[in-house]
Amino acid sequence: MSVTELSPLNSNLDLYPSRKGQPAKIIPRQDPCVYSDDAVRPPISREDIQFYQQNGFLIIKNVFPPEEITDFKNELNHLCSLSTRTADNRFILEKDQQDVRSIFEVHILSKRFEELSEDPRLIELARYLLNDDIYIHQSRVNYKPGFNGNGFNWHSDFETWHTEDGMPRMRALSMSIPLTENTSTNGPLMFVPRSHHHYLSCTEQTPAHHYIDSLKEQQIGIPNPANISGLVSQYGMVQALSQPGSLILFDSNTLHGSNSNISPHPRSNVFFVYNALSNKVVAPFDEAPPRPEFLAARRSIRPIP
């Protein structure tokens, strides 16, 4: 594993151009996936670290016991029942419906989720992988209700975070904790293994206020079908089937998405996005006004103690 230190002087350099009206390209990743040196002892097995580095994702079982998951689910139900939710932009509803699709900034909305976001079981691993002080770039619950849960189109988070938020480099990751079982029938996360080694640039420019539509259904910042097909035919697809209390870890540039959920069972996962402090956002690379703070921490960046 090589260690790259980002020069702050270069943080405005666009190594991953996208949405500039240019034909879609596949750009090789310019950054490490695991930033700590081999000499440092990881908080999980070296085999797991190697798997993550090679594949861009990892599922660790039984990280949180059932009583903690019950606690988180109660907290989620509490958030969903808040009377303030209809006037709160952080609550995203499903298209044409009243069902909750996502809730953003859960670590600010909820003391319990704030504690979870700083839980040593998460942050020690995030610090190891990013080898830096870390902060929360974004947090959310994707609720994906039963019967009417819509899917998420294929995308790399980094493509959006770089283009719309100004995240300079691939030095961020997501940690997702299933609060309900993630089965093959309720729209589990699907990853394209090894896709994180390839940056798929997109063609179409970001429309004004794009995020409002994109949170219901992302259409811009979706790689072209031929490039997705190419990666899938080379590497396949993996469903992140998992029990509540597992930890699903994925790199900022891993291609992922999910199908809809007509099953009666919600597929509700909480997500924390950790970014390296040295990689904090600059001006968006699409030169549009930045997205709101609840989607991308900018003014309120606070390193996790």
Next chain:
Amino acid sequence: MSVTELSPLNSNLDLYPSRKGQPAKIIPRQDPCVYSDDAVRPPISREDIQFYQQNGFLIIKNVFPPEEITDFKNELNHLCSLSTRTADNRFILEKDQQDVRSIFEVHILSKRFEELSEDPRLIELARYLLNDDIYIHQSRVNYKPGFNGNGFNWHSDFETWHTEDGMPRMRALSMSIPLTENTSTNGPLMFVPRSHHHYLSCTEQTPAHHYIDSLKEQQIGIPNPANISGLVSQYGMVQALSQPGSLILFDSNTLHGSNSNISPHPRSNVFFVYNALSNKVVAPFDEAPPRPEFLAARRSIRPIP
């Protein structure tokens, strides 16, 4: 197995009321699932017949060899490329898209699919199960394209065929042949085993010209979530994972649906709905004008020779 002969005099009796503005109910099935007597030798194993009778579906592998499937896929591609398709109501496009969702009356549009609909491997089994002369009530391909294939909400076909088409009794079945692999990632059919023993009536009345919207996304004639949840918690859900050339058989009243398909791989299946000649449609039980002939044979009923 008991054999029930329908009295033609009773064919206007509504044994399965639905969409009358009444609260949703669960009505026990009034009809057999397998109409032939035990004494008659079935064209498939007795174990398979028993499985079908108990569960309301059956998957039989390797019914059609690869060269026949290639032939059917070529025929499907030919249909999709027809210049007349944009002006033909039988071609249903995905919501907000140009991708083909379904093509109806494929046995009339295509000589090759007509031959398939009369193939002894299908009709001998259909005749055995329905114990009558048979005809095609409906045929279609559900194309479900890659990347943008929308799902199908939970429903019983019979609820629609009875209410909107006037099919008197449960004496019909669907035979579906996968032309592409049906995997857990491309929105396979999902069945609720044993659900065909229960008729889930619906509340909301059929709006005028409902079928036009319902072919893109069915909203009316969807059982209420509590009743679906009840059956799923009792019986579970099964994905019809299958290879091209398999035969997926399901009863007219089996609760089924499917999630969307963001994978790059289309999930394209051809469907033939066989109905017993003694069970041909009468006036729709919702008292609305009948749906077009391409959705439900009425004037053009022709027993399969």
